[in-house]
Amino acid sequence: MSTSEAVLRQAGDTFVPVRRRIFRRLLKDRTAVAGLVIITVVVLAAILAPWVARHDPIQTDFTNRFQPVSKAHPLGTDNLGRDVFARIVYGARLSLGMAVSATVGITVLGVVLGLVAGMYGRIAETAIMRTVDVLLALPTLILALVVVGLLGQGLRNLIITIILVQWPRYARLVRGMTLKIREQDFVEAARAVGASRPRIMFRHVAPNLLGPTVVFSTIDMGSTLLSVSALSFLGFGVGPPTPEWGAMLAEARSFLDRAPLLLAWPGIAITLMVLAFNLAGDGLRDLLDPRTVESTPGWERRRLRRRRIKAASTGARAGAPVDLGPDPMPSVQETR
Numbered sequence: 584m585s586t587s588e589a590v591l592r593q594a595g596d597t598f599v600p601v602r603r604r605i606f607r608r609l610l611k612d613r614t615a616v617a618g619l620v621i622i623t624v625v626v627l628a629a630i631l632a633p634w635v636a637r638h639d640p641i642q643t644d645f646t647n648r649f650q651p652v653s654k655a656h657p658l659g660t661d662n663l664g665r666d667v668f669a670r671i672v673y674g675a676r677l678s679l680g681m682a683v684s685a686t687v688g689i690t691v692l693g694v695v696l697g698l699v700a701g702m703y704g705r706i707a708e709t710a711i712m713r714t715v716d717v718l719l720a721l722p723t724l725i726l727a728l729v730v731v732g733l734l735g736q737g738l739r740n741l742i743i744t745i746i747l748v749q750w751p752r753y754a755r756l757v758r759g760m761t762l763k764i765r766e767q768d769f770v771e772a773a774r775a776v777g778a779s780r781p782r783i784m785f786r787h788v789a790p791n792l793l794g795p796t797v798v799f800s801t802i803d804m805g806s807t808l809l810s811v812s813a814l815s816f817l818g819f820g821v822g823p824p825t826p827e828w829g830a831m832l833a834e835a836r837s838f839l840d841r842a843p844l845l846l847a848w849p850g851i852a853i854t855l856m857v858l859a860f861n862l863a864g865d866g867l868r869d870l871l872d873p874r875t876v877e878s879t880p881g882w883e884r885r886r887l888r889r890r891r892i893k894a895a896s897t898g899a900r901a902g903a904p905v906d907l908g909p910d911p912m913p914s915v916q917e918t919r
Contacts, residue, residue, distance in 0.1 A: 615866020621859035629675035638666035674826035693753020701761025802864030805857035
C-alpha cells in the first residue's frame with residue numbers, strides 16, 4: 584500500500600483511482616450526463632441514418648405533400664412530399680459534421696497563434712494580437728457574410744469562413760494562459776537545462792492548455808452550430824435538395840402559414856443540440872477544474888460530514904470507539 588493510500592484510509596476515505604473518481608464525479612452531474620446522452624443519441628442516429636430513417640431524404644412524392652404526423656411519417660412530409668424525419672436525421676450528418684470540422688479548425692489555428700503570441704512576444708505578439716483586436720471589433724455575422732461572399736457558396740468555403748471569423752477568441756484565451764504558464768517553475772527548469780523555445784512551447788506549455796481548450800471548444804460547439812445554420816439559412820451553405828438543418832429552415836419559411844411544423848422540427852433539432860453542447864461543456868468544466876465545485880456554498884461542510892459518517896461506520900464495524908470531532912462550522916457564504 585502506498586503512502587498516499589494509507590493516509591487516505593486513515594482519514595476515513597477509501598482510495599479510488601483517478602479515472603474512476605473522475606467518472607463518478609461526471610455521473611453525479613445530471614445535466615452533463617443529459618447533454619452527453621443527447622449528443623450520443625443524435626450522433627449515433629446520424630451515423631446509422633440508413634437504418635434509422637426508412638425513407639429517402641431527397642425522394643419526392645407529390646401525392647403526399649404536407650402530410651401530418653403519422654406512423655408512416657413520424658414528423659410528417661414537406662412541400663415536395665419528402666419525409667421530414669429522414670431529412671432531420673440525414674441533415675444531422677452535415678450540420679454536426681460542419682460544426683465539428685469548423686471547431687477543430689478554429690481550435691488548432693487559435694491555439695497555435697495564441698502559443699506563438701504568448702511565447703515569442705514582441706513582433707509576433709504585436710502582429711497577432713492587433714489582428715485579433717481588429718477582427719473582434721467587427722460584427723461577426725457581417726464579417727462572415729463578407730468572407731463567404733468572397734469565397735463563394737459551398738460546404739468547404741462555409742467551414743473556412745467560420746474558422747477565419749471565430750479563431751481570434753481562442754487565440755486571445757490561449758495567449759493569456761500561455762503568459763501565466765510560462766512563468767511556472769517547471770518551464771523555468773526546462774529553460775535552464777537548455778530546452779529550445781519550440782520544445783518548451785509544445786512539450787511543456789501546450790499540454791497544460793489541453794483541459795481549458797477542450798472545455799471552451801465543447802461549449803463553443805453550440806455557437807459554431809448556430810453560425811453554420813445561420814449561413815446555410817441565408818443560402819451560403821449546401822444547395823438543395825441536400826438535407827441540412829439551416830437550409831431546411833429556409834425552405835420551410837415560405838410555408839409557415841400552411842405547415843408551421845416544417846419550421847419547428849429543424850429549429851427544435853438545432854436548439855436541442857446547442858443546449859446539449861452547453862450542458863456537456865459545463866460538466867467538463869466542473870470535471871476538469873474541481874475549484875468550481877469546491878467554491879460552491881456548503882461543499883466543505885458536506886465533505887466533512889460524509890467523512891465523519893464513513894469513519895463512524897468503519898469504527899462501528901471494527902468495534903472501536905470513534906472520535907467524530909466537532910461539527911464543521913458553516914461557511915461565510917452559508918451564513919449569508
